[in-house]
Amino acid sequence: MNKFFKASLLANVFVGMSSFSTITDIDRSTGLVKVEGDVNCEDLASTLYNLVSVFAPHTSQAELTGIWFDAYWTCLDSGLRYSEFEANP
């Protein structure tokens, strides 16, 4: 998989999850990031959910759920349309 998506959205998180995706190039003029490898949107959303529940323990359940779904849909909308949800609904 070789995809482009907007740097401002999820670049930092993808760098932190480089076991299954790698940022190979950033075009600063367009704000697009080139990614190689499969990105599992469910794993990405879960990583953020876990981070917030650990480091911001007062975050409500509704907010955590909102964070999970926002990250999940943003990831899919970024053009990295790979997800276990889609593959195995």
Added chain:
Amino acid sequence: MSKHPFVIIFFIFSTLSFSQNLRVDYNAEFYGLDIDKNLKPNKEQQAGLDQVERMMRNAINSQTIVLYTKPNNQFLLEVEDKMTVDGQMSSNLGRSVLKLHTYLYGLDETTVLGYNVGEDFIVEYTNNVVEWTITSESKDILGFKCFKAVPKYLQSYKQKEISSYPNEVWFAPFINKRGGPYKFTNLPGLILGVTSSTATITAVKITEIKEDKIVPKIDKQIITEKQAYLNAKAVGAAIESRMMK
């Protein structure tokens, strides 16, 4: 409800009375995640938390929040996502952080109904789960003197849920209407400001209107706030169980 004496005096002798319905536009501002200061995230974790903060800020900035007062002390609050495109799923992250629904309908003195587009139930909020302390602390919002009221939540939820709820509300006794960007509105005046540990909502414009805003149909199952909380917990548990696999 405890009331400071001069708040009561202001309320009783208030001379500004709006006979027409009002439209109140609000702005929301996100402060940031309420990070536990005893925990030190590493660089990668911090990058993830920064990303979540950007998501939350974007989600809140994209919300338009408008209140319409109605006859008989009713009100309708509409919270819409400016970025929503027809046919695309709208994120509810902004509304989750602000503790609001797509619509809040102040039905009567004790009850507010919360609707979300795409959900098959309506949540009923009753004022008897909040105890107010009205303080003498005041500030002006749009030229109206507002008093700070501090809610005490009586629900038996986990403390983390309660901690995320708004911790102060600013209401204008001079505006003889009920309502605000908040689920509990049994205060003697319109709510012009709401503050929680992560965000604040403030009125930025008030206009008199002739129309009586139409309320969306109440054609779904009405559930209690407690049931809505349990539903949210169940969704969270489902997410967490998938993580364990």
